[in-house]
Structures are given as structure tokens and as C-alpha cells.
Amino acid sequence: MSAPLALPETSPETPFLFRLEPAAQYSIEQLTAAYNQTRVDYLVPMPMNAARLAEYVHHYDVDLAHSFVAEADGQMLGLGMLGVRPRATWVTRLGVLPVERRNGVGRAILQSLLDASEQLGRPQTILEVIQNNTPAHQLFLANGFKEARELVVLRRPPGPPPFPPPGEARWLERAEALALLAQRLQPESWITDTPSLVHVDNLMGFVLTLPAVGRGWLIFEHQRHGKFIVVLARLALRTEAGDPVQVGQALLAHLYRRFPDLDTHTENIDATNPHLPALHALGYVESFRRIEMCRARGAGGPAA
Amino acid sequence: MPTVLVVEDYPDNAALVERVLKAKGYTVLLAADAETGLQMAKDHKPDLILLDLGLPDADGQTVVSWMRRIPELEKTPIIACTAWPEETARQMVTAYGCNGYIRKPINVAKFPDEIAAYLR
Numbered sequence: 001m002s003a004p005l006a007l008p009e010t011s012p013e014t015p016f017l018f019r020l021e022p023a024a025q026y027s028i029e030q031l032t033a034a035y036n037q038t039r040v041d042y043l044v045p046m047p048m049n050a051a052r053l054a055e056y057v058h059h060y061d062v063d064l065a066h067s068f069v070a071e072a073d074g075q076m077l078g079l080g081m082l083g084v085r086p087r088a089t090w091v092t093r094l095g096v097l098p099v100e101r102r103n104g105v106g107r108a109i110l111q112s113l114l115d116a117s118e119q120l121g122r123p124q125t126i127l128e129v130i131q132n133n134t135p136a137h138q139l140f141l142a143n144g145f146k147e148a149r150e151l152v153v154l155r156r157p158p159g160p161p162p163f164p165p166p167g168e169a170r171w172l173e174r175a176e177a178l179a180l181l182a183q184r185l186q187p188e189s190w191i192t193d194t195p196s197l198v199h200v201d202n203l204m205g206f207v208l209t210l211p212a213v214g215r216g217w218l219i220f221e222h223q224r225h226g227k228f229i230v231v232l233a234r235l236a237l238r239t240e241a242g243d244p245v246q247v248g249q250a251l252l253a254h255l256y257r258r259f260p261d262l263d264t265h266t267e268n269i270d271a272t273n274p275h276l277p278a279l280h281a282l283g284y285v286e287s288f289r290r291i292e293m294c295r296a297r298g299a300g301g302p303a304a
Numbered sequence: 305m306p307t308v309l310v311v312e313d314y315p316d317n318a319a320l321v322e323r324v325l326k327a328k329g330y331t332v333l334l335a336a337d338a339e340t341g342l343q344m345a346k347d348h349k350p351d352l353i354l355l356d357l358g359l360p361d362a363d364g365q366t367v368v369s370w371m372r373r374i375p376e377l378e379k380t381p382i383i384a385c386t387a388w389p390e391e392t393a394r395q396m397v398t399a400y401g402c403n404g405y406i407r408k409p410i411n412v413a414k415f416p417d418e419i420a421a422y423l424r
Contacts (some may be wrong), residue, residue: 036360040314043387047313049337049360157400158369225362226339229370263369263400285399287392 016103018077020112023067026076028054034069034076038095044130044288059199060092060191061085066116070096070105080109082116083190089117090190091127094136106136110143114295123297126190128268128290137291144299148292150271151189154284160260161282165253167210177205177219181236189268189292197221197234205236208251214242218251220266222259232264237275248278256282268292306351306423307331311341311367312385313360321354321410328416338362342370349376352423354406357386357396368400381422385410 023031032050039045048056057064060083067081078096082089091113096105117125128151129136172180181194190196197203197219205219216239223233232255239247268290269276308330312318315336322332333348335341338359345353353371357364364384371377384397384405397405406418 032360036313041387043389045358045387046363047358047360052361155365155396155399157365225366228339228342229362229366231362231366261373263366265363265366283399285395287396 016072018070018072018105018108020068020070020108022065023069023079023081024064026069028057030076031064031069031079034079035093035095037076037097038078041098042095042130043133056093057081059196060090061195062092066113066120067093068109068112068116070100070109078105078109080106080113082113084120084122085195087123088190089113089120089122089125091125092190094127101135106139107143110139114143118297121297125295125297126292128189128292131289131291140293140295143295145293145295148294151268151290151292152271152273152276153267153287153290154265154269154279155287156264156279156282156284158261158263159256159283161253161256163249163253165257166250167208167214167254169206169208169254172205172207172217172219174203177203180205180207180217180238181219184236184238186270189270192234192236192268197236200234206251206254208247208254210242210247210250212242214247214250215240216242216244216247216251218255220255220264230262232259232262233266235264235266235269237278239275244274245277245281248275249281252278252282305329305331307333307348308419309333309335309341309344309348309350309353311335311338311353311359311364312356313337313358314356317356317385317408317410320412321415324410324412324415325419328420330419336360338364338367341367345371345377345380346374350380352419353377353380353382354419355382355384355402357384357388357393365396365400368402372401383419383422 029050032053036047062081063084069079070077077100080094081092181197200221202222204222207217209215219236220232221234223231237248310321313336318334325332335344338361355364381403384402386393387408393405
């Protein structure tokens with residue numbers, strides 16, 4: 001069912017008319033094309049192909065029936081997607097074509113996503129905005145979102161560990177890995193949370209016991225892109241005993257002894273995560289930061 | 305004249321780069337995604353690779369790390385093309401073994417000289 005025609009704030013003589021349609025009415029190829037067009041001038045464009053967007057929808061429980069496309073005269077102007085899980089909804093892939101910005105399209109899409117979240121009865125809505133994306137940040141603040149924390153996106157080029165890995169690693173079966181992930185007490189971001197990782201096919205991991213006092217685990221995705229490319233992704237580290245920096249370095253050294261030739265990218269590490277110094281020591285480079293923002297159910301902003 | 309492989313997913317950007325380089329006599333090969341770019345790099349062994357860091361199937365850093373595994377491309381100049389902030393771009397290209405980077409949008413007047421400098 002279509003949402004009503006949106007009449008954003010433009011000159012009364014020339015109202016800018018567009019229609020919001022559920023994203024489920026479009027093919028994944030159409031959504032991919034629209035998404036890529038909305039990101040063409042972004043600080044970090046992150047384009048996708050249809051296969052990656054389909055995977056994204058699957059991994060992150062995106063509900064296309066509660067996601068929206070803004071359309072006028074048969075042209076897609078923008079879109080926004082909604083991830084839906086029992087305890088929250090997640091606004092993602094929100095973007096508007098560069099030439100259609102400042103016409104209220106983004107605000108109308110966001111409002112539809114928030115209305116859908118209300119209808120679904122989830123207690124809160126979460127999103128992430130790239131640091132320094134001021135227009136989007138302002139839009140979210142104006143709609144009742146509050147900053148929760150900073151998240152770091154990191155990369156590491158291929159290369160062996162800088163020191164021999166200490167301790168003994170025991171590689172995990174998938175079920176063991178998922179059980180460990182589920183034990184995490186700190187709140188995870190949407191994309192690093194256990195429900196996301198449950199959808200990942202090639203999840204691997206190991207537990208490590210260090211000769212001195214120290215114990216921890218590392219779980220990650222061995223991710224394939226097309227025919228040629230394999231990368232490591234979605235790192236989850238935990239120190240169960242000992243110093244997180246030492247344990248983290250030891251975990252990473254084991255990882256790169258086994259996979260010295262693979263590039264790694266890992267997203268949404270909490271900026272206060274005690275393993276961050278270990279990641280930097282093992283050659284990780286910061287790509288960019290995101291700000292996680294949350295909005296409690298019913299929390300309005302001036303525009304809501 | 306040297307052959308330049310341009311790996312760029314956005315058609316307008318690719319067309320602009322192609323036009324500017326062809327006008328200077330370069331042979332230009334175009335790839336719109338990482339996998340095609342890798343295959344073309346293996347098959348054609350270009351003299352220089354101009355690589356967008358944001359590609360739809362894998363990002364540019366990953367592509368560089370895979371290109372550097374191909375023995376014939378070990379010394380081929382790979383130039384990243386990115387709109388990333390200066391500091392991030394510099395860190396990334398250094399870490400991943402690019403020979404340099406060119407900021408997007410390209411400066412059409414300077415661009416051929418920038419490419420020529422990497423081929424010297």
C-alpha cells in the first residue's frame with residue numbers, strides 16, 4: 001500500500017510532490033541502482049551490487065515491506081530501509097539523489113520509517129551516521145535521535161603478524177562460536193550483534209589460552225566476494241581473563257599466522273573497546289567513524 | 305603509448321577519465337567492478353591502474369591487495385582515486401601499497417600530468 005502523497009515544505013505555489021512506496025514493490029536491482037545514485041557524492045560512497053544488497057537485507061533483517069522508496073514521475077528520488085528485530089528497529093541506507101535534496105524527501109522517508117517502527121511496537125530505533133555528515137546528523141537530531149556512542153571502522157592490509165603468536169589456539173565449531181557471541185554482555189551495534197552474525201555463512205573462530213594469565217576468543221567471517229576475492233571481516237574479540245591489549249594482540253597474531261595473505265575490514269568497533277590498541281598494534285588503520293544514535297519509542301523531535 | 309586500466313563504477317566518472325586520457329593518446333581499458341578489474345589486470349597487464357576505492361562488489365583497498373599478488377603487477381603503478389579526506393586517503397594508500405592517489409573529482413587540466421608523472 002502506498003503512503004499518502006508527501007507534501008514537504010516548499011513554496012506553496014510549487015509544491016514538490018512525491019509518493020512513498022514500500023521498497024518491497026521494487027526489485028533488488030532497482031533498489032541497488034537507486035541506492036548507488038543516492039551515494040554518488042558521499043564522503044564514503046560504499047556502492048553495492050545487487051548481490052551485496054540482497055546479502056545486506058538478509059544479514060541485517062531488513063524488512064522491505066517497512067522500508068520506503070520516494071518516487072515522482074516514475075523516477076526513484078531516494079530510499080530508506082528498516083531493519084526489524086524484537087527489541088529495536090534500525091534505519092539504514094537512507095539517502096536521496098543529490099539533485100533532489102533539500103526538498104523534504106529524506107525527512108519524509110525517515111518519518112515513514114519511524115511511523116513503521118511505531119506500528120511495529122519496537123521500543124527503540126537505532127541508526128548510524130558517518131561522522132561529519134552534518135546534514136544527516138542534524139536531521140536525526142531534529143527527529144528525536146540522541147547520540148549513543150562512536151563506532152570505528154578499521155582496515156588492515158594483508159601481512160603476517162609482527163611477532164610469533166603466543167599461547168595455544170583451539171579452533172571452534174560454528175555452534176560454539178555462536179554460543180560465545182551470544183554471551184557478550186556489552187550492547188553491540190546492529191551489524192555486529194549476534195542476530196547479524198547468525199546469518200553469516202563462513203563464521204570462524206578460536207579460543208586462546210596464554211601461558212601467563214590470559215584467555216580470550218576471536219570470531220570472524222571468512223568472506224568471499226565473487227570468484228577471486230576473499231577477505232576477513234566482522235571481527236569480534238573478547239578477553240575473558242588478563243589484559244585486553246595483550247590478549248587482543250595474541251588473538252590477532254594467531255589470526256594472521258593462519259591468514260597472512262588476507263585483507264581485513266571490520267566495522268563498528270566501539271571507540272572505547274579495550275582491544276582497540278591491540279588492533280592498531282597489529283596494523284589496523286582507521287577508515288572512518290560512525291555515530292550511533294538511538295530514539296526511544298514515541299520520542300518526537302520538532303519535525304516528528 | 306601506455307595502457308591505463310581504469311576501475312571505476314560510476315559511468316560518468318569513467319567516461320570523463322577515458323576521454324581525457326584518450327585525448328593524450330593513452331590506450332584506456334575500463335572495468336566497472338572489482339572482479340572485472342582484477343581479471344582485466346591479469347589479462348592485459350596495463351602500464352598503470354587507476355582504481356576507485358569504492359566499488360560495488362569489493363572495495364578498492366581489497367582490490368589493490370589482490371592485484372599485488374599477481375607477480376606481473378608487482379611493480380605496476382596503482383593509483384587510488386578517492387574523495388576521502390586527505391589524511392585518510394594518504395594512510396590507506398600507503399598501508400595498501402598504492403603508488404599514490406588522485407582526489408575526486410579529478411582536475412581535468414592537471415590530470416594527464418599527474419598520470420604521466422606516475423609513468424615516468
